[in-house]
Amino acid sequence: MIVDWGKEQYGIGIIEINGNGDKMVEGVIYEFTGNPFVDAGIWALSRWVDKKPEELNEDDLKGIIDDIIYVYLNKAWSKNLFSVFPNNPLTNPAVKDKKERYSKFLMELIEKIEVSEASGDCISCGRRNRVERWGKDKIPLTGSKKFVNYFSYATDGADYCPACTFAVQFVPIVMYACGNMLLLHSNSEKVMKYWSKRTVENVKKQIVAREFTGCFNEGYKNPINALFHVIQDVILHYNERWYLEKPSIDFYHFTNYNQGPDLNIYHVPTSVFTFLAYIPQHEKYFDWLKVVRRGYRYVNWEKIKEEGDYKNNPNLVYNNLLNGKSIIGFFIDRKNKEAIGGWDLIKNYLLEVRNMDEKRINTIKKIGDELADYIETAEDIKTLKKLETASNYKNYRNILRIVIKKRIENGIEDPLFTFDDYVNYLFPEGSLTWRETQDLILFRIYEKLQFWIIQQGKQDEIVTSLELEESQEEE
Numbered sequence: 001m002i003v004d005w006g007k008e009q010y011g012i013g014i015i016e017i018n019g020n021g022d023k024m025v026e027g028v029i030y031e032f033t034g035n036p037f038v039d040a041g042i043w044a045l046s047r048w049v050d051k052k053p054e055e056l057n058e059d060d061l062k063g064i065i066d067d068i069i070y071v072y073l074n075k076a077w078s079k080n081l082f083s084v085f086p087n088n089p090l091t092n093p094a095v096k097d098k099k100e101r102y103s104k105f106l107m108e109l110i111e112k113i114e115v116s117e118a119s120g121d122c123i124s125c126g127r128r129n130r131v132e133r134w135g136k137d138k139i140p141l142t143g144s145k146k147f148v149n150y151f152s153y154a155t156d157g158a159d160y161c162p163a164c165t166f167a168v169q170f171v172p173i174v175m176y177a178c179g180n181m182l183l184l185h186s187n188s189e190k191v192m193k194y195w196s197k198r199t200v201e202n203v204k205k206q207i208v209a210r211e212f213t214g215c216f217n218e219g220y221k222n223p224i225n226a227l228f229h230v231i232q233d234v235i236l237h238y239n240e241r242w243y244l245e246k247p248s249i250d251f252y253h254f255t256n257y258n259q260g261p262d263l264n265i266y267h268v269p270t271s272v273f274t275f276l277a278y279i280p281q282h283e284k285y286f287d288w289l290k291v292v293r294r295g296y297r298y299v300n301w302e303k304i305k306e307e308g309d310y311k312n313n314p315n316l317v318y319n320n321l322l323n324g325k326s327i328i329g330f331f332i333d334r335k336n337k338e339a340i341g342g343w344d345l346i347k348n349y350l351l352e353v354r355n356m357d358e359k360r361i362n363t364i365k366k367i368g369d370e371l372a373d374y375i376e377t378a379e380d381i382k383t384l385k386k387l388e389t390a391s392n393y394k395n396y397r398n399i400l401r402i403v404i405k406k407r408i409e410n411g412i413e414d415p416l417f418t419f420d421d422y423v424n425y426l427f428p429e430g431s432l433t434w435r436e437t438q439d440l441i442l443f444r445i446y447e448k449l450q451f452w453i454i455q456q457g458k459q460d461e462i463v464t465s466l467e468l469e470e471s472q473e474e475e
Ligand SMILES: [Zn+2]
Pocket: 122, 123, 124, 125, 126, 127, 128, 160, 161, 162, 163, 164, 165
């Protein structure tokens, strides 16, 4: 039979009509919408058939239906689906012909996908019209259709076009199981592409091994630790110049479970991503891992056998990075007088994440050097102890003033710092940020004098024990 293809152009898409009157969508079905569920679903589809999102066509969508139902009908997956699509044909125990019902639903969605139009009432893409309104059994976190107060204008469901609805059905493929479900959303196509590739690989491995374990699951229960793991996994697995990427990243930690749906949104600052992307190339990368380890709470490191023993404990380094709080303290090991990672590593953190003025960083370093020099030359370990323990701004400034005096007495002509240094760089916000300055100066002194301080400490111990012995002898 000779097929006579007619071509008509509508909007940005192209409809091709063959002699039998069948409609074929040749135009672009998917563009990103900004809706985390729809975008994640588009990436799941794209990676599943290994095509760029904009290249996905009707046949691709049809071709994936059987695969996905095969996966979803497995026990571990069905269990996860209760948290995503409760009461849909796959999760509703009353439905006997699950495969047929869900397959029919998906096929009908494809049939109804219109060629891209300029605008439509879909609340996700805005370029197509809804055909039906959906509740939480089809689109997570929308609500039950009966309870109209869940929806804008009290409509009886959410307006999603068939293409967006179809994409959302594939979200579980790119979800990360972590107590509730974790969903990554980013404006960076590279981040989304690599993460979806990673999760799809995981699901395909399950198929090959015929061992179904549900959504990608690595034993995380703590969503913050999990999201840092996900970011570092993407950065370390795929060789990209990630620090140039500057993505905006959000994580949605949610459950759509019938009893108690819940949602927490975590925004990862771009500066934190850029820092994490750069750090694996730093020569002190292993010191950074040490800093992260110091962030874990309630861990008895002597009893730890494997990562699983602590990876769900709260980590203050991660929590602070996420909340824009300082982690300077975690670089300083006061007990062992160690400056973990050295000045170059912490400087990177200060510049990239804290957005600290470089002149301020250099001034603090210079003064730290001068103080270290003074303490060692004058063998003044007492001043170090005072710098370590000063508990208020006034007290700290006083210690510096005394050092200035002593330096002059010792014939050092260069001032410890100028008035300009003091006002603009050392304590630019006075009592607000003096602790930061105190910590950084201490960091630098430890870096310069660690060995010397430990030696002094040992001498102190010897002196103390000698004194003790003497006093005991006297008794
Ligand atoms: Zn749409």
